[in-house]
Amino acid sequence: MKLYNLKDHNEQVSFAQAVRQGLGxxxxxFFPAELPAFDSSEIDNLLSLDFVTRSARILSACIGDExxxxxxxxxxxxxxxxxxxxxxxxxxxxxxxxxxxxxxxxKDFGGRIMAQMLAEVAGDTPVTILTATSGDTGAAVAHAFxxxxxxxxxxxxxxxxxxxLQEKLxxxxxxxxxxxxxDGDFDACQALVKQAFDDEALKKELGLNSANSINISRLLAQxxxxxxxxxxxxxxxxxxxxxxxxxxxxGDLTAGLLAKSLGLPVKRFIAATNAxxxxxxxxxxxxxxxxxxxxxxxxxxxxxxxxxxPRIEELFRRKEWPIxxxxxxxxxxxxxxxxxxxxxALGYTSEPHGAIAYRLLRDELKEGEFGLFLGTAxxxxxxxxxxxxxxxxxxxxKALADRAELPLLSHYLPADFAPLRAFxxxxxx
Numbered sequence: 404m405k406l407y408n409l410k411d412h413n414e415q416v417s418f419a420q421a422v423r424q425g426l427g428x429x430x431x432x433f434f435p436a437e438l439p440a441f442d443s444s445e446i447d448n449l450l451s452l453d454f455v456t457r458s459a460r461i462l463s464a465c466i467g468d469e470x471x472x473x474x475x476x477x478x479x480x481x482x483x484x485x486x487x488x489x490x491x492x493x494x495x496x497x498x499x500x501x502x503x504x505x506x507x508x509x510k511d512f513g514g515r516i517m518a519q520m521l522a523e524v525a526g527d528t529p530v531t532i533l534t535a536t537s538g539d540t541g542a543a544v545a546h547a548f549x550x551x552x553x554x555x556x557x558x559x560x561x562x563x564x565x566x567x568l569q570e571k572l573x574x575x576x577x578x579x580x581x582x583x584x585x586d587g588d589f590d591a592c593q594a595l596v597k598q599a600f601d602d603e604a605l606k607k608e609l610g611l612n613s614a615n616s617i618n619i620s621r622l623l624a625q626x627x628x629x630x631x632x633x634x635x636x637x638x639x640x641x642x643x644x645x646x647x648x649x650x651x652x653x654g655d656l657t658a659g660l661l662a663k664s665l666g667l668p669v670k671r672f673i674a675a676t677n678a679x680x681x682x683x684x685x686x687x688x689x690x691x692x693x694x695x696x697x698x699x700x701x702x703x704x705x706x707x708x709x710x711x712x713p714r715i716e717e718l719f720r721r722k723e724w725p726i727x728x729x730x731x732x733x734x735x736x737x738x739x740x741x742x743x744x745x746x747x748a749l750g751y752t753s754e755p756h757g758a759i760a761y762r763l764l765r766d767e768l769k770e771g772e773f774g775l776f777l778g779t780a781x782x783x784x785x786x787x788x789x790x791x792x793x794x795x796x797x798x799x800x801k802a803l804a805d806r807a808e809l810p811l812l813s814h815y816l817p818a819d820f821a822p823l824r825a826f827x828x829x830x831x832x
Contacts, residue, residue: 404418404465404467405436406619408427409431409713409717410427410430410431410432411428414427414428418469418470418524419469421433422520422521422618422620423525423530423612425600425612425617426597426613426617432617432710433619438661438665439464439665440665441666442666446666446667449630451634454483454627455483456476457627458479458624459479462475462516462623462624465623465626470524478523485504485511486503487501487628487632488503488635490778492761495774496775497636497773498776499628501628505546506543506572507783507800507802508539508542508543509539509628509777509779510540510542510544511543512624512628513620513621513622513624514540514543514546514547514548514614515547518547518548518551521554521612529554530555530610531612532544532555533557533559533599533609533612534556534557534558534559534613534614535559536573536589538569538702538703538780538784539569539779541572541573542569544556544573545558545572545576556614557582557830558573558582559583559592559595560582560583560592561588562585563584564698564702565703566787567787568784568786568807570813571803571806571807571811572802572803572806575809575810582813582814583813584813584814584815585817586817587817588705593706595820596613598820599820599824605824609828622661626659626661629646629658629667630667639773642668643772644670644773645669645730645764645772645774646671646673646774646776646777647672647730647760647761647763647767648675648776648777649676649760649779650674650675650676652710653682653709654711655777656711657711657718660672660718664718671730673732673763674732675763675764676734677699677733677735677739677755678697678699678733679694681709683732683733686731693708701739704756730767731763732762732767742758742761743755743793747795753778753782754781754782754785754789755789756779757779761776781800782797
């Protein structure tokens with residue numbers, strides 16, 4: 404598998420290099436030089452397989468002969484040990500529940516595949532994973548890499564801007580997992596990560612790698628659950644399928660669009676955001692004008708400068724799809740809360756991110772279409788806000804209950820690169 408840097412097309416790397424390196428020169432994202440495509444009979448055959456077998460074949464088709472099919476199958480089996488069920492909400496709408504993994508969020512899929520693929524390609528070379536999180540990435544990455552030989556993990560997150568239970572999930576592990584609460588928002592955390600990757604001496608000394616959705620292995624992993632969703636639908640539902648994706652850093656939507664480019668039958672996608680609406684405004688007026696990030700109920704989507712957007716534009720350019728075919732919208736906290744109550748009245752308990760995706764899907768779905776929205780996190784991860792909005796008590800799943808009373812092990816730093824660099828250089832080997 405060859406990939407090129409979106410900021411410098413002359414920089415081309417193998418899949419293994421892209422996994423190890425994370426970002427290219429000038430902080431450029433890697434993008435596949437060739438996009439495989441399955442014909443309709445191959446798609447039908449894939450959809451008839453079980454999740455793990457199908458996912459291994461999809462990833463092998465993307466990666467090529469760089470990693471053997473048997474090795475890919477083994478890595479996928481190690482990573483995907485939990486389901487992704489489609490659950491009916493209304494007659495013409497269902498949700499894909501992606502929160503049945505160890506950290507109760509969709510990022511378990513990408514995080515665990517990345518850990519497996521890095522173990523496959525890195526050998527005995529020490530690696531330091533440096534990543535930023537707006538909530539769920541941190542937990543998924545921490546648990547996926549926890550205890551792995553020759554791997555240190557450093558996770559930056561905005562202090563006071565993720566839910567307490569999200570924080571407990573990844574800031575209580577210790578060992579090779581180091582967590583840093585930054586005095587700033589997610590974009591500040593992301594900027595620090597990028598500065599670290601621009602520091603060649605630091606990068607070389609620590610063997611830096613990023614586990615954000617900017618890493619191509621995570622993105623490829625996410626393609627797989629879109630196929631799993633469609634496999635659970637009837638033929639009639641597949642024929643008129645609209646998928647609404649709660650979008651922050653836009654990795655999940657990128658993966659869905661890549662699934663479509665492989666041949667998965669999806670009529671259209673909806674990019675669903677909160678008040679951090681850089682992309683909806685851009686799609687409406689053609690002006691890329693990020694505002695200052697604001698805190699919302701759907702904190703994992705509190706991102707004003709989504710890193711994966713260049714990949715989406717590149718895919719639309721390569722496939723010659725009109726960007727106007729992408730649905731979009733932004734939902735306020737007030738409407739999010741109202742929608743959570745609306746879903747509860749339908750008999751389904753969601754959380755703010757899923758509620759935003761449902762709201763725009765419900766508003767934009769046309770007669771005869773079938774809608775699917777992504778449920779990216781378990782409602783209990785947002786226990787305080789969901790309970791307050793719904794006036795009910797949510798039981799804690801075991802994954803959360805086991806960590807809820809443990810002390811936080813985080814370090815605290817300003818949004819400044821110098822102290823972060825010093826912290827990184829002082830990490831135990």
